Amino acid sequence: MRFGFFxxxxxxxxKPEVEAxxxxxxxxxxxxxxxxxxxxxxxxxxxxxxxDLNAWLAISARNLAIAENLGVDVVxxxxxxFSVLNHAIYLxxxxxxxxxxxxxxxxFGKFYRGTSxxxxxxxxxxxxxxxxxxxxxxxxxxxxxxxxxxxxxxxLWPTRVMDVREENPFYPEKLKNLVEILGAKAPYxxxxxxxxxxxxxxxxxxxxxxxxxxxxxxxxxxxxxDPDIIVTPCSTCLIQLEEMQKRLKKDGxxxxxxxxVYYTQLLAICMGIPANEVLKEESxxxxxxxxx
Amino acid sequence: MKIGLYICHCGRNIADVVDIKNLIGYFKDxxxxxxxHLFMCSEPAWEMxxxxxxxxxxxxxxxxxxxxxxxxxxxxxxxxTAGLSKYLLEIANIREQCSWVHGKNKxxxxxxxxxLIEAAISKVKTLKPLDDLRFExxxxxxxxxxxxxxxxxxxxxxxxxxxxxxxEKEPSVGGKLIKFDKIFPLNDCASCVVSSLMAEVANNPMxxxxxxxxxxxxxxxxxxxxxxxxxxxxxxDWEKCIGCGACTTVCPPKAWKPNEFDExxxxxxxxxxxxxxxxxKKAVHDPELCVNCGKKKLGTRRxxxxxxxxxxxxxxxxxxxxxxRSKSWNPEGELLNFNVGAIIVATxxxxxxxxxxxxxxxxxxxxITALQFERILSPTGPTGGKxxxxxxxxxxxxxxxxxxxxxxxxxxxxxxxxxxxxxMLKQARLVKEREPEIDVYIHVIDVRxxxxxxxxxxxEARRMGIGVIRGKVGGIEELPNGRLRILGFDADLGMPxxxxxxxxxxxxxxxxxxxxxxxxRKIGVAVDPSGFLxxxxxKLRPVESTLSGIFLAGCCQxxxxxxxxxxxxxxxxxxxxxxxxxxxxKVEPFIxxxxxxxxxxxxxxxxxxxxxxxxxxxxxxxxxRSCKGCGICASCPAKAIDIQGYSAESIxxxxxxxxx
Numbered sequence: 001m002r003f004g005f006f007x008x009x010x011x012x013x014x015k016p017e018v019e020a021x022x023x024x025x026x027x028x029x030x031x032x033x034x035x036x037x038x039x040x041x042x043x044x045x046x047x048x049x050x051x052d053l054n055a056w057l058a059i060s061a062r063n064l065a066i067a068e069n070l071g072v073d074v075v076x077x078x079x080x081x082f083s084v085l086n087h088a089i090y091l092x093x094x095x096x097x098x099x100x101x102x103x104x105x106x107x108f109g110k111f112y113r114g115t116s117x118x119x120x121x122x123x124x125x126x127x128x129x130x131x132x133x134x135x136x137x138x139x140x141x142x143x144x145x146x147x148x149x150x151x152x153x154x155x156l157w158p159t160r161v162m163d164v165r166e167e168n169p170f171y172p173e174k175l176k177n178l179v180e181i182l183g184a185k186a187p188y189x190x191x192x193x194x195x196x197x198x199x200x201x202x203x204x205x206x207x208x209x210x211x212x213x214x215x216x217x218x219x220x221x222x223x224x225x226d227p228d229i230i231v232t233p234c235s236t237c238l239i240q241l242e243e244m245q246k247r248l249k250k251d252g253x254x255x256x257x258x259x260x261v262y263y264t265q266l267l268a269i270c271m272g273i274p275a276n277e278v279l280k281e282e283s284x285x286x287x288x289x290x291x292x
Numbered sequence: 293m294k295i296g297l298y299i300c301h302c303g304r305n306i307a308d309v310v311d312i313k314n315l316i317g318y319f320k321d322x323x324x325x326x327x328x329h330l331f332m333c334s335e336p337a338w339e340m341x342x343x344x345x346x347x348x349x350x351x352x353x354x355x356x357x358x359x360x361x362x363x364x365x366x367x368x369x370x371x372x373t374a375g376l377s378k379y380l381l382e383i384a385n386i387r388e389q390c391s392w393v394h395g396k397n398k399x400x401x402x403x404x405x406x407x408l409i410e411a412a413i414s415k416v417k418t419l420k421p422l423d424d425l426r427f428e429x430x431x432x433x434x435x436x437x438x439x440x441x442x443x444x445x446x447x448x449x450x451x452x453x454x455x456x457x458x459x460e461k462e463p464s465v466g467g468k469l470i471k472f473d474k475i476f477p478l479n480d481c482a483s484c485v486v487s488s489l490m491a492e493v494a495n496n497p498m499x500x501x502x503x504x505x506x507x508x509x510x511x512x513x514x515x516x517x518x519x520x521x522x523x524x525x526x527x528x529d530w531e532k533c534i535g536c537g538a539c540t541t542v543c544p545p546k547a548w549k550p551n552e553f554d555e556x557x558x559x560x561x562x563x564x565x566x567x568x569x570x571x572x573k574k575a576v577h578d579p580e581l582c583v584n585c586g587k588k589k590l591g592t593r594r595x596x597x598x599x600x601x602x603x604x605x606x607x608x609x610x611x612x613x614x615x616x617r618s619k620s621w622n623p624e625g626e627l628l629n630f631n632v633g634a635i636i637v638a639t640x641x642x643x644x645x646x647x648x649x650x651x652x653x654x655x656x657x658x659x660i661t662a663l664q665f666e667r668i669l670s671p672t673g674p675t676g677g678k679x680x681x682x683x684x685x686x687x688x689x690x691x692x693x694x695x696x697x698x699x700x701x702x703x704x705x706x707x708x709x710x711x712x713x714x715x716m717l718k719q720a721r722l723v724k725e726r727e728p729e730i731d732v733y734i735h736v737i738d739v740r741x742x743x744x745x746x747x748x749x750x751x752e753a754r755r756m757g758i759g760v761i762r763g764k765v766g767g768i769e770e771l772p773n774g775r776l777r778i779l780g781f782d783a784d785l786g787m788p789x790x791x792x793x794x795x796x797x798x799x800x801x802x803x804x805x806x807x808x809x810x811x812x813r814k815i816g817v818a819v820d821p822s823g824f825l826x827x828x829x830x831k832l833r834p835v836e837s838t839l840s841g842i843f844l845a846g847c848c849q850x851x852x853x854x855x856x857x858x859x860x861x862x863x864x865x866x867x868x869x870x871x872x873x874x875x876x877x878k879v880e881p882f883i884x885x886x887x888x889x890x891x892x893x894x895x896x897x898x899x900x901x902x903x904x905x906x907x908x909x910x911x912x913x914x915x916x917r918s919c920k921g922c923g924i925c926a927s928c929p930a931k932a933i934d935i936q937g938y939s940a941e942s943i944x945x946x947x948x949x950x951x952x
Contacts, residue, residue, distance in 0.1 A: 168650045170767065190769040190777055224772050 001128060004067035004116070005033035006085070008042060008078035010235045018235060021264040021278035022077050022121055028137055028271050029129055033075070036066045042081040046201050049084065057097060058104040060088030061112035065105065068116045077121045077264070079234040083154035083161075085118040090161040120155055122233040122263060123164040126174040134181060139272040141183030142291060148227035148258070149175045149186045150217075150241070152234030153195060169193070178263065179231055182270050186231075191220035198240035207247070214244040215253060222256065228290045230260040238262050242283075259287045266291075295413060296325040296350030298341060300332030300357035302387055309391035311402045315356070318406055323413065325350050332357045338370050345374035352380050352416045356409050358387040361829075377421030379881070379937055384412035407950055414949035418942040424878035425916055427515045430633035431872055434459065434519050436507055436811070439467020440854060441846025441861040442638035443489045448865035450498035454872060457630060458493060459521055461807075463504040464570035465490050467640055471553065471567075471663070473670040473677065475854055476718040477745040483569065483672075485854070490571040502628065503572060506807075510635065510815040513917055514841025515877045517632050525625040527577035527590065528563075532614035535573030539563040539615055542605035547583045555664040557682060558674040563606050563615075568672050575614070577606075579623070591620040634841050634868045637817065637825060638861065639808040641847035644698045644800040652697070653768040657683040658776060658795050662693075662715060665797045669722050679727050681795045683774060688794035690731040691723060692778050694765045698801030700737060705801045707822045710851040712799035713740045717753045719797065724756045733759040733791055735780050761789065768796060802851040817842055824850045835864040840879075843868055882937045883919040886912045890932035897925035897933060 011019050026033050040063060043049065049056040064085065067074045076082050092098050092114060102112055119127075125134060156169035166172045170193055179186040197203060197213030221227055232238050241260045248254045261279075268278040269291065275284055297319050301307035312328050319326050325344055329337040332355060344350050355367055360383040368378035386405040394401035431454055435446045438460030446456045458465070469475075470490070472482035493499050502521060509520040528539075543561030550556035553567045562581040565573060579590060585604040588594045594602040607615050643663050646654040653659050658681050660668075667673035674682070681688050693716040699709040713736065720732045739760060741750040754760060763781030771777055771792070778791045804824050812819055818838040820826035825848050828836040837844050845861040846852070852860065871877060884897075884906065891911040898908045905918035906925055912933065923935045934940055 170650050170653070171655070188770075190771050193767075 001030065001124075002032040002034060002072050003075040003119070003124070004036045004070055004072040006036055006039060006042070006063065006067075006074050006076040006078075006081055006118075008076060008081040008235075009044075010080070010239075011077050014239060015235055015262070017278055017280050018077060018238070018262045018265065021262065021268040021273075024273050024278065025264045025268050025271065026124070028273070029134065031124060031129070034070055034072055036063070036070070036074070039063050039066055042078075042084045044080045044084055049087075053091075054097075054100055054104070056084075057088050057092055057101045060085055061092060061101045062105060062108075062110055064089070064114075064116055064118070065110045065112050068113055073116050074118045075121055075124055076118065077233075077235065077262075079120065079152050079154035080236060082118060082120045086161045086163075089114065089118065117163050119164060120233065122155065122174060122178065125178055125267075127164050131181065138182060138267075138270045140270050142266075142270065143183055145184040145229065145291065146225055146227045147179050147184045147186045148189060148221045148225060148230045149179055149192065150196065150230055150232040150234075150237055151175045151193070152232060152237045153193070153199065155233060156193065175231070175233060175263065179266075182266065187225045189221050189224040191217050194220070196234075196237040196240045197244065198236050203240055203244075210240075211244050211248055211253075214241060215248060218245070218248075218254060218258070221258070227258060229266075229287070230258050231263055231266055232260065233263045235262065259283060259290055261287060293352055293417060294325070294348075294350045295323040295352045295354060295416060296327070296341070296344050297323045297409065297413070298332055298337070298353065298355045298357075299326070299328040299409075300337075300355070300387075301328060301330045302332075302358060302391075303330065306357070306387050306391045309395050309398050309401045310386055310405045311398065314402055315405060315409070319409065322410075323354070333363045333366060338366070341367065341370040342374045345371055345376050351376060352419070354382050354384060354409065354412045354416050356384040356386045356405065356412070359383075359385045359389075377423070379422040380416065380419050382412040382416040382419070384408040411946045411949040414945040415942045418939065418945050419937065422881045422936055425881050425883070426876045426878055427917060429515045429872055429874065429877050430517075430631045431455065432457065432630075432632045433868055433872070434507075434517070434632040434635045435638060436635065437467070437638035437640055437846070437848070438462075438465030438493070438501075438503065439638060439640045439846060440469045440486055440489070441640070441857045442467070442636070443486075443493050444858050444861035445636050445638060445845050445865040445868075446493055446499050447489065447496065448862055449868060450496045452865075452869050452873075454498065454869065456499045457519070457521075457632065458499055458501050459505050459507055460501075460503045461506050462566060463526070463574065463576045464566040464572065465493060465501065465503060466567065466569065466571065468663070469854065470569055471555070471670065472666050473673075474718065474722060476714045477749045479718065479721070487569055490569070494571045501572070504576065505625075505628070507811060507814070508627070511918075512631075513920075514839075514871075514879070515633050516917060517635060517841065519630055519632055519635075521628040521630075522624075523626040523628055525621055525623055526574070527579065527615075527617075527621050528575045529614040529616070530572070530574045532612045533574045533610075534612055534614075535565060535570070535575065536611060537565055537575070538609040538611060539575050539606040540565055542609045544583060544585065544605075547581050549578075549581055554667045554674050555661065557660075557664055557667055577615070588617055590617055593618040633872045634843065635815070636843045636845055636861075636864050636868060637811070637815075637837065637848055638845040638864075639805070639811060639848045641802045641851065642805040643802055644704070646798055646800065648704070649697055649798065649800075651767040652694070652765075652796070652798060653770050653776065656768075656770050656774075656776060656796075657681075658774065659768060660795070660797055662712070662719065662797055662799045665719055666715075669719060679723055679730065686794075687727065688730060690733070690791070690793040691720075691795045691797065692776075692791055692793040693720060693732070693734040693797045693799060694778070695734065695736040695799045696764070697798040698803075701801075705803065705823070707851070708740065709799075709802040710740070711802070711853045714746060714749065714853065716797070716799050717741075717750055717758070720758045721753050721756060724758060731759070731793075732757075733761055733778075733793065735761050735763065735765045735778065737764055738762060761791075763789070802847060804848060808848055815839070815842060817844075822850065824848065835860055835867050841871075880921075880937075882921040882935060883916060884914045884921065884923075884925050884933050885936050886914060887932045887934070890930050891928075892930050892932070894929065897928055900924045900927070 159165040176186045197210040203210040372378040435442045435458045446458045469486045475482045505523040508522045511518040547562040548559040551558045551560035562578045671677040698704040741747045762783045765780045767779045769777045782789045818826040843864040845864040846857045888911045895908045905915045
């Protein structure tokens with residue numbers, strides 16, 4: 001099984017340990033990740049897509065064309081890239097738009113056909129890898145661990161642009177099943193699909209509003225299921241939930257802090273990959289304490 | 293041949309765009325008479341045309357006005373009154389096909405109007421005088437659907453002396469209304485409104501009530517439809533059944549399923565009587581659900597060791613021996629065949645299922661549709677009319693109603709379902725009246741209460757302390773204790789609101805059921821873009837379908853409340869009566885006509901006719917009653933078939949003038 005690995009910017013720059021965990025987990029499962037040489041910004045929401053539709057589609061198509069040349073589908077760990085690229089594919093189904101974009105791409109010798117699909121890392125485990133195979137690779141299953149899952153919005157909506165979709169995006173199953181395979185409990189809580197507060201860059205603009213989302217979400221989790229750890233497949237949510245908890249605690253709005261991990265980090269630890277290779281040093285101690 | 297041209301200004305509709313003076317000047321020398329009028333559809337204009345014909349100034353009439361769909365019949369009557377064949381008339385549509393669509397380009401619109409009028413003149417020159425076809429009328433009516441609309445129409449027609457066949461697909465008449473507790477605006481008892489009608493239709497000698505049956509085929513045309521109705525097999529001898537219900541209590545729980553009458557909130561057995569008020573009150577057997585007690589299959593006998601015959605619990609329970617499982621029942625039921633003069637379609641509606649709305653936690657038993665809540669409020673329902681939630685049988689502390697679920701929503705239906713606002717208010721008021729301590733919220737986009745007594749009904753609801761929150765609900769989340777959190781919006785505060793309640797009622801959209809669409813396809817009635825059956829004209833012919841002789845009543849034509857449904861049913865009955873009360877009916881003669889000398893009897897026309905209206909018997913013969921004048925057979929290789937009034941000569945003359 002081979003995929004073109006679209007790294008994006010957030011994971012390699014801000015969360016290199018997440019990238020490491022993805023690469024290691026995939027190699028254990030025998031999934032080959034090809035680097036997409038010469039890839040650029042996806043381009044993320046709030047940047048080019050807000051300003052120029054054609055430029056957005058051209059940049060996305062250029063990235064996708066790299067994967068098409070390698071003859072592979074794309075997998076990405078970043079929900080923003082996943083969403084932007086899938087939206088681009090959806091919009092480029094329109095012949096007129098595809099024609100315009102290819103006229104731009106022809107200037108530097110690229111051509112967009114629309115043959116490569118874009119998946120999220122999570123979809124590789126849920127829809128491509130054999131579940132029994134995945135289970136066999138887990139050396140250290142989690143016991144008595146309650147996990148609050150946070151799928152993040154971009155992996156759920158809008159379903160019409162995606163190739164792999166949830167049956168009911170309001171009650172998502174994929175992440176839940178993948179966490180339960182590790183031996184942990186992933187009960188439903190009422191604000192499971194609630195926003196992390198980072199959407200539309202509100203986190204950078206208005207701390208009060210953004211932290212309100214995190215606080216509401218944390219209160220629902222704490223009250224309803226009292227989790228040991230939060231698991232998310234979205235790097236933006238990961239950063240938001242980590243950083244906001246620190247600030248909320250400093251401001252005295254909460255008196256607890258729930259560690260947050262990216263799904264593959266947890267999976268890697270269960271597979272027996274040394275924790276220091278997939279976790280940052282400052283959070284490692286706390287996370288390992290919870291998991292043990 | 294003297295041609296008269298009459299040009300209509302249509303107020304300013306035509307005259308603002310098309311230069312009428314220019315038209316008059318242009319056609320002055322081409323026809324015998326040219327006249328214009330501000331409103332050609334007015335009485336003086338009608339009189340002007342009539343006197344021109346009477347005074348022998350003209351013997352062919354061309355009218356340049358709106359679509360013939362609007363006033364063709366009106367203009368024809370002028371010719372007829374003056375003693376001319378009314379089919380020597382042609383209308384050039386210079387409003388819908390010219391002035392309305394070319395408003396920005398006046399000069400070219402005038403040129404186009406000239407072409408359209410010239411085409412009409414060319415055509416009118418080729419027309420021959422025709423007479424109406426006259427047919428005898430079958431003085432009976434088929435009414436499809438035994439809800440409030442179908443029953444009202446049937447009774448009205450029966451009282452006027454027409455034989456009525458009332459076909460209902462359920463085992464009992466009563467429709468949706470019999471499921472309701474009370475109806476707005478007077479909060480009077482629905483059962484009292486509908487029960488007496490049910491008894492009347494069952495006992496009226498002019499009405500033949502055929503329940504548990506479906507229309508299979510409709511042939512023929514207005515005045516004489518041939519109808520085939522499939523009476524489904526009940527597996528119970530209805531002659532003997534007394535409706536005691538003894539058999540319905542003995543089926544084992546394995547043979548139970550969600551009860552349709554209670555909208556799935558309770559269970560019914562394989563032997564069942566639809567409802568406590570059923571008319572006719574007879575038991576029906578559901579073979580798909582039956583578990584064949586004692587391995588006794590339908591149509592077989594079983595003897596016990598002592599030689600005694602084994603009887604299933606239902607057979608044993610029946611005091612009149614109406615249930616006999618050893619009889620070989622025909623699973624196909626019975627096919628009835630009869631002729632009627634007209635048909636009224638009153639098949640009703642269905643509400644959307646909650647499962648469609650994933651954002652509203654459809655898996656929760658405490659999220660229900662309004663029709664289900666109607667059953668909870670009803671004294672014949674699963675809770676006996678007590679306001680309880682079904683997940684735990686406890687009294688809810690708070691109830692929320694959500695409106696416009698599937699209506700006014702581009703994802704599902706863009707139309708307004710019309711009755712939801714008021715039935716939500718009604719249900720909310722009934723809750724408040726019975727249990728004042730329950731908090732009731734209604735989430736609406738806006739409250740639509742137009743009509744007599746309805747705004748007052750809404751004001752009274754607010755006065756009773758029902759919280760009306762203006763704003764669309766984004767989602768419902770289930771809390772661990774089974775309560776539900778509504779993520780709403782308050783447009784008056786301009787901010788999101790969250791409400792925690794125990795029971796949520798979704799006012800899901802009203803739509804036409806799939807089987808009604810299937811029926812519409814079978815009988816050839818058009819469905820409009822909203823998904824309901826299309827009326828012929830929204831204002832002038834609101835109860836007529838697009839096919840002559842087939843009429844519409846009730847919610848199959850569009851969402852409406854009980855008052856409107858009854859009004860429409862009575863209108864449909866009156867329209868049917870006005871047509872069937874004559875000895876014969878007149879039909880436009882625009883049908884296929886065979887030139888017997890040219891016909892070689894090849895049979896191509898017989899194969900292509902979609903209505904089986906043409907048969908070849910040495911030469912082709914047209915069945916005048918079945919021919920719809922579609923013109924497919926006019927593609928005859930020997931050019932032996934023409935459509936009267938639309939002959940090949942006429943159409944070619946028209947095209948020549950248009951492109952020439």
